[in-house]
Amino acid sequence: MNVNDPPNSKFTRGEKCIFFHIVLVFVAILIMLIIFIIHLYVVQHTENSTVNTRRSGNKDNIQDYPSIGVVYVDITPIVTICNSLLIRTKWSISPANCVVTRTHPELAFMLMKWRIDYGQDTIYTTNIKRSVPHPHFDKDTFSNNIGLFEHVDTIPLQHLG
CATH class of the missing domain: 2.40.10.10 (Trypsin-like serine proteases)
Known part of the structure; x- marks a missing residue:
């Protein structure tokens, strides 16, 4: 192989690596977006459930967490x-x-x-x-x-x- 011969590939190894990572990130984002959309249609949330982060115990007894x-x-x-x-x-x-x-x-x-x-x-x-x-x-x-x-x-x- 001579130095003046053209390479077999148009892209360097680094460029191929970057392209692979970009494709991988977009595929991961697409999968998470699909999961989120499925979650929106499958799980029924009440009006205040998204901001309700406090756990509560039995209302007749002392709660299972400190207030x-x-x-x-x-x-x-x-x-x-x-x-x-x-x-x-x-x-x-x-x-x-x-x-x-x-x-x-x-x-x-x-x-x-x-x-x-x-x-x-x-x-x-x-x-x-x-x-x-x-x-x-x-x-x-x-x-x-x-x-x-x-x-x-x-x-x-x-x-x-």
Whole structure:
């Protein structure tokens, strides 16, 4: 074979590889599109089922998951700080960076305005009695980023949903 002879193929190996990958991606997209269209016609969704992501247990018993609440400062306008999970009737768990913010010296004037709301149909609001961050929480690396809020009022677990 001489250097001046024309190659047997019009495309290089790299060009063939790129073409194969492009074809493969389009075939995969086409397959997923077909599956999605079949899903739309086979599965019957209710009006609110696409945004309903909360699991619920038996309505007569305590639910099988902790209720999600919102921690906020009751000022005008209301300032939402973070979410919390109700783990007992008087205790919630939250990220430690949220828990330590409550006791920051520059925010001391708002200490009594912190609240937690739980519930969907009936909203239960309680003040925060104390906040307990993890003893090894590191604000620089966020390691051990977990803490507790103790409520002033009892939140009934069986009525949340």
